[in-house]
Amino acid sequence: MALDDEHTAERAAELAAVAEHAADGSGYERPVYVIGTEVPIPGGTLEEIDGLEVTKPKAALDTVEVHRAAFRARQLDNAFQRVVAAVVQPGVEFGNANVVVYDRAKAHDLSAVLDQINKIVFEAHSTDYQPPEALWQLVEDGFAILKVGPGVTFALREALYGLDQIADILNPVLDGESLHTAMERIMVADPPNWANYYHGSERQLFVQRHYSYSDRIRYYWTKPEAQAAVQRLFARLDGVDIPETLISQYLALLYPAVAAGKLPARPKALCIAAIRHALRPYALAARQAA
Structure with missing residues (x-):
């Protein structure tokens, strides 16, 4: 069962606090962060899929704001300025036997949300097996981080x-x-x-x-x-x-x-x-x- 947004954001802020402490005096650049509350299970879905619900625009905005508040509560405002992306579901996924290919029309409203989020792009989870033209469209539409593994x-x-x-x-x-x-x-x-x-x-x-x-x-x-x-x-x-x-x-x-x-x-x-x-x-x- 997935955690609610607040608990997810609190855990992210806790991890960020540890990372920031580790960066102190390390001589390395400060880390950047990817946040999200809708990360799917690793390795794709467990069964054949016909389609997916794209993240609602309000849900994407809420994800950013709930993380902003969690970071602020730990006095990590500076770290939050280094959040570069938020994980969302643009409507791509793969199961054991099939792949749901990106449909940019269905993700139009979600993509438009980026105009309201300063300096943040979207990470598209589970972009494995997407055809090249779909990957190009994802990036053009603001899903600039493409996660691929399997x-x-x-x-x-x-x-x-x-x-x-x-x-x-x-x-x-x-x-x-x-x-x-x-x-x-x-x-x-x-x-x-x-x-x-x-x-x-x-x-x-x-x-x-x-x-x-x-x-x-x-x-x-x-x-x-x-x-x-x-x-x-x-x-x-x-x-x-x-x-x-x-x-x-x-x-x-x-x-x-x-x-x-x-x-x-x-x-x-x-x-x-x-x-x-x-x-x-x-x-x-x-x-x-x-």
């Missing part, structure tokens, strides 16, 4: 699984596990990071564990067993000349750069390129706010 790790998983398929063709596993098989075993043995998020039959759960937009598999890549599985995959492809045709088949987004000689067909380089490819639309959109 969309990036999803791209990494795609690259790793693509390499896993390529390795199965070029250097088949004879006495061990493929990466996909290893990750399934690791996740099934340790379900807390996905069990409350995925629902359905055993086959549906299998698909969601590996291919959900929520990308709960991201919580497993740092586990020693998963890291060892990735290293085994890389070792299978070490020194192997990966044909461009297999890049086209299993890592199609990276094929143009590989074919043009701009990207080496090596596992680590391909994974990094996949991540950069996912981040590039955000970087391009965010430049509008610079």
Whole structure:
């Protein structure tokens, strides 16, 4: 259950007080702050979504004012002057299997509120998987901070699984596990990071564990067993000349750069390129706010 606005603002002010104290005498610039009372649950929604209610303009204004009062109560007026953004819901979100794309017409009234808030922009939460044109429109409409997380790790998983398929063709596993098989075993043995998020039959759960937009598999890549599985995959492809045709088949987004000689067909380089490819639309959109 979400806290009411006052408690949320009080906690934010308490955190700001600690941050300001830590900044005293540190030699670093004073921190800036992002405030908000409508932060969604991490990792996207738990089910398929058809649409979302955009934050009401009054609610956005109230968020700023309730935080202003909470900061003032702790004599943090100077810190509040460094609030750069407020988190709102502009009508974007993703579930396990679908994405709600930004509709600027529905967010028009919310965007107009920025004229009444001095030096503050909006942070758009859960902008993962938004198409480039939607990201541009978000920034143009004042949602200048674009939060992305699972969309990036999803791209990494795609690259790793693509390499896993390529390795199965070029250097088949004879006495061990493929990466996909290893990750399934690791996740099934340790379900807390996905069990409350995925629902359905055993086959549906299998698909969601590996291919959900929520990308709960991201919580497993740092586990020693998963890291060892990735290293085994890389070792299978070490020194192997990966044909461009297999890049086209299993890592199609990276094929143009590989074919043009701009990207080496090596596992680590391909994974990094996949991540950069996912981040590039955000970087391009965010430049509008610079």
